[in-house]
Amino acid sequence: MSxxxxxxxxxxxxxxxxxxxxxxxxGLVREAARRALDDAALTWTDIExxxxxxxxxxxxxxxxxxxxxxxxxxxxGKPVLRVHxxxxxxxxxxxxxxxxxAARVHRTVLALAFEKQSESNAMWGLSLPVPFQPPLLxxxxxxxxxxxxxxxRRTGAPAGTGTLVAHKDRRNALxxxxxxxxxxxxxLEAVRNSPMLWxxxxxxxxxxxxxxxxxxxxxxxxxxxxxxxxxxxxHGGAMRSEPTLFAGKDFVxxxxxxxxxxxxxxxxxITDPRRxxxxxxxxxxxxxxxxxxxxxxxxxxxxxxxxxxxxxATELDGDLPVNPSGGVLSTNPIGASGMLRFAxxxxxxxxxxxxxxVPGARRALGHAYGGGAQFFAMWLVAAAPPTG
Amino acid sequence: MPEQLTAxxxxxxxxxxxxxxxxxxxxxxxxxxxxxGVRAHDGRVLxxxxxxxxxxxxxxxxxxxxxxxxxxxxxxxxxxxxPNQPLATPFAWVLVRLDGADTALLHALDAPGPEAVRTGAxxxxxxxxxxxxxxxxxxxxxxxxxxxxGHATPHHGTFTDPVTSLTAPARLDYTYTPGRAQTxxxxxxxxxxxxxxxxxxxxxxxxxxxxxxxxxxVAATEQVVVGPRGTVTTFxxxxxxxxxxxxxxxxxxxxxxxxxxxxxxxxxxxGIPYDQVRMGLRVEPVWxxxxxxxxxxxxxxxxxxxxxxxxxxx
Numbered sequence: 009m010s011x012x013x014x015x016x017x018x019x020x021x022x023x024x025x026x027x028x029x030x031x032x033x034x035g036l037v038r039e040a041a042r043r044a045l046d047d048a049a050l051t052w053t054d055i056e057x058x059x060x061x062x063x064x065x066x067x068x069x070x071x072x073x074x075x076x077x078x079x080x081x082x083x084x085g086k087p088v089l090r091v092h093x094x095x096x097x098x099x100x101x102x103x104x105x106x107x108x109x110a111a112r113v114h115r116t117v118l119a120l121a122f123e124k125q126s127e128s129n130a131m132w133g134l135s136l137p138v139p140f141q142p143p144l145l146x147x148x149x150x151x152x153x154x155x156x157x158x159x160x161r162r163t164g165a166p167a168g169t170g171t172l173v174a175h176k177d178r179r180n181a182l183x184x185x186x187x188x189x190x191x192x193x194x195x196l197e198a199v200r201n202s203p204m205l206w207x208x209x210x211x212x213x214x215x216x217x218x219x220x221x222x223x224x225x226x227x228x229x230x231x232x233x234x235x236x237x238x239x240x241x242x243h244g245g246a247m248r249s250e251p252t253l254f255a256g257k258d259f260v261x262x263x264x265x266x267x268x269x270x271x272x273x274x275x276x277x278i279t280d281p282r283r284x285x286x287x288x289x290x291x292x293x294x295x296x297x298x299x300x301x302x303x304x305x306x307x308x309x310x311x312x313x314x315x316x317x318x319x320x321a322t323e324l325d326g327d328l329p330v331n332p333s334g335g336v337l338s339t340n341p342i343g344a345s346g347m348l349r350f351a352x353x354x355x356x357x358x359x360x361x362x363x364x365x366v367p368g369a370r371r372a373l374g375h376a377y378g379g380g381a382q383f384f385a386m387w388l389v390a391a392a393p394p395t396g
Numbered sequence: 397m398p399e400q401l402t403a404x405x406x407x408x409x410x411x412x413x414x415x416x417x418x419x420x421x422x423x424x425x426x427x428x429x430x431x432x433g434v435r436a437h438d439g440r441v442l443x444x445x446x447x448x449x450x451x452x453x454x455x456x457x458x459x460x461x462x463x464x465x466x467x468x469x470x471x472x473x474x475x476x477x478x479p480n481q482p483l484a485t486p487f488a489w490v491l492v493r494l495d496g497a498d499t500a501l502l503h504a505l506d507a508p509g510p511e512a513v514r515t516g517a518x519x520x521x522x523x524x525x526x527x528x529x530x531x532x533x534x535x536x537x538x539x540x541x542x543x544x545x546g547h548a549t550p551h552h553g554t555f556t557d558p559v560t561s562l563t564a565p566a567r568l569d570y571t572y573t574p575g576r577a578q579t580x581x582x583x584x585x586x587x588x589x590x591x592x593x594x595x596x597x598x599x600x601x602x603x604x605x606x607x608x609x610x611x612x613x614v615a616a617t618e619q620v621v622v623g624p625r626g627t628v629t630t631f632x633x634x635x636x637x638x639x640x641x642x643x644x645x646x647x648x649x650x651x652x653x654x655x656x657x658x659x660x661x662x663x664x665x666x667g668i669p670y671d672q673v674r675m676g677l678r679v680e681p682v683w684x685x686x687x688x689x690x691x692x693x694x695x696x697x698x699x700x701x702x703x704x705x706x707x708x709x710x
Contacts, residue, residue, distance in 0.1 A: 028414070029414045029560065029561065030414070031414060031416055032413070032414055032415055032416030032419060032447065033413075033414075034416065034447050034448065035416045035447060038447075038448065052452070052453040052454075066407070066409075068411060069409055069411035069564065069566045070411075079446055079447070079448040079449075079450050079453065080447065080448045080453075081453075082448075082453030084450055084451060084453065124414075126412075127411060127412045127413060127414060128411065129409045129411070136405065136407055137405070138405065138572065139403035139404070139405055139572045139574075140401060140403065140572075140574050140578070140582055140688070141689075142663075142689040142690075143641055144638075145634065145638070145641070145643075145647075145649040145662065145663075145664055146632070146634050146638065146649045147638065150632055150634055150649050153632030153649075154630040154631055154632050154649070154650070154651050155630070155710075156632075157630045157631065157632060157675070158629070158630040158675075158710040161630070161675055161703070161710075162707070162710065203635065204633070204635055205634075205635055205636050206632040206633070206634055206635070206636075206649075207632055207633035207635065207646075208632065209632070251610040251611075253610070253659060254602070254609075254610040254611050254659065255595075255598075255600035255601070255602055255611065255658035255659040256600065256611065256658070256659075256708075257659070258710075259710060260710060
């Protein structure tokens with residue numbers, strides 16, 4: 009028996025900010041979930057199961073928050089599942105929910121991911137002082153900066169590529185009312201002159217720390233037929249993992265990322281991703297990761313991701329817009345960041361992305377990664393239902 | 397087999413919580429010696445209050461004041477209180493349904509012994525002298541000799557200077573044991589010897605050793621001495637100071653492939669101006685007296701390694 013086609017019938021997100029002190033954790037997830045239900049014109053009773061994702065419990069210090077949040081998500085009497093794959097978790101959560109529908113376990117599932125970083129301690133949550141170990145010498149930016157240098161060395165990319173990406177994403181965010189950073193009047197010059205934090209990564213090339221949540225209603229063909237607005241259809245979805253450190257790991261272009269993309273393209277019948285994909289939302293927490301992922305995902309030839317950036321193709325009006333929402337660089341509630349990528353891909357093919365809509369987008373890629381480039385999750389969504 | 401190392405690992409953070417409208421009213425009320433509940437759609441009074449109806453999932457706002465006396469619905473004796481629990485002497489954990497409420501609140505009951513506690517016992521709130529807008533504003537419950545009184549009465553839930561957030565200190569105490577492979581490695585490091593393990597299947601040398609090959613999943617048995625010299629494969633210049641790290645910025649955080657190792661480890665480069673560090677730089681470890689791990693790596697003065705010799709390690 010073939011899989012049930014899966015539709016994204018509702019999408020909701022919070023207004024993201026450095027600190028959402030006006031809401032409790034429950035109030036935060038509620039805001040996103042409510043918007044997703046409203047978008048799908050559904051009520052809590054229409055939801056059969058809830059799948060939640062967030063970063064490690066240490067972040068907010070609420071152990072098993074899915075239990076505490078069940079009331080706010082209308083999960084009484086329903087299955088609640090928690091997904092846990094570090095920064096990629098928002099993507100994985102959407103895929104677990106989609107698989108429940110595809111397998112006909114449930115007809116309509118609410119997927120939700122969140123982080124309230126203002127009430128957490130991401131730095132210490134990620135780097136506990138383990139006895140007998142030398143102290144960690146840098147935070148997340150320091151961890152990824154050497155890989156950026158390796159990318160530059162491997163491809164001969166000019167120093168300004170990261171600046172171009174950061175400037176683009178922050179300008180895209182100005183068109184997204186939900187984005188955390190709205191840096192009006194930010195010039196390329198200002199990005200270029202922002203302080204060098206972890207050379208070669210500058211301040212303006214790094215993601216912020218945000219409070220926010222994202223939710224999606226995933227449903228079957230019957231649910232899609234009842235939906236008041238056109239859904240996005242899932243044509244492919246995959247997850248891949250690999251160790252953080254091992255002999256032979258390619259930190260610049262991890263194999264797990266390449267394999268994950270290949271699986272998604274195979275499912276979706278994509279043979280030429282550069283031409284067949286209209287828009288991509290990639291998990292880019294440091295601007296240099298845009299050209300790196302373009303190559304890793306087969307959207308640019310090896311060594312040529314930076315050329316695609318320089319050509320302007322990834323701008324909102326280019327022929328392969330990347331991160332029209334403003335991306336992780338403009339909004340980063342860690343647990344939700346992956347789902348925001350998946351949700352933006354779906355918004356684009358539904359034609360519902362507002363001012364950051366890519367005209368005529370028919371196929372979109374949503375991408376997330378997490379850990380030390382350890383977990384990958386991607387989906388490809390389209391305006392038309394899958395055939396066959 | 398070497399002696400097992402162990403050490404305490406304490407994880408302790410002061411987390412903050414934004415309370416939202418309902419919890420804010422509840423905790424501010426406690427500060428004012430008022431216990432508030434919320435009325436659910438089915439008419440039940442929930443204490444402590446919830447923001448969302450547990451049955452219908454709708455928002456609920458209708459605050460009510462309940463009594464400060466109540467009835468124990470169930471209990472468990474705590475013979476050995478831990479630090480920061482409500483009472484320092486043995487006490488009962490109790491679920492108390494306050495008069496006027498339909499659900500029960502978890503708290504402590506001050507009682508001389510388990511024989512003095514029973515389901516159905518009447519109890520009353522003992523308020524803390526210093527109240528800040530927290531559940532600990534109820535110091536505990538104590539036995540109360542009186543019938544069930546009072547019922548829920550409407551309450552506006554507004555107070556001057558409401559509590560809108562709280563700080564929740566959390567602490568976890570672990571005993572950390574590094575395991576056999578790492579213990580052996582740490583013993584070697586104390587003798588300034590850098591060691592790795594060769595996988596019997598793929599023949600790759602992993603540093604630091606972990607007892608098994610992460611790629612092949614088989615136990616590694618062969619110890620290999622690596623380095624001490626190595627090559628900087630890539631690096632970044634750190635310009636922002638990390639907490640609890642007594643290193644002046646800028647400094648160089650590098651990936652260093654020790655000679656004979658098949659992946660790079662991480663270390664700091666010194667003994668050379670930070671802006672002269674480069675990929676391919678040849679370095680060696682420098683230990684400070686008594687330290688187990690190298691403090692940093694410094695240039696050996698050898699010619700730089702050719703890119704082709706280390707590019708597979710990036």
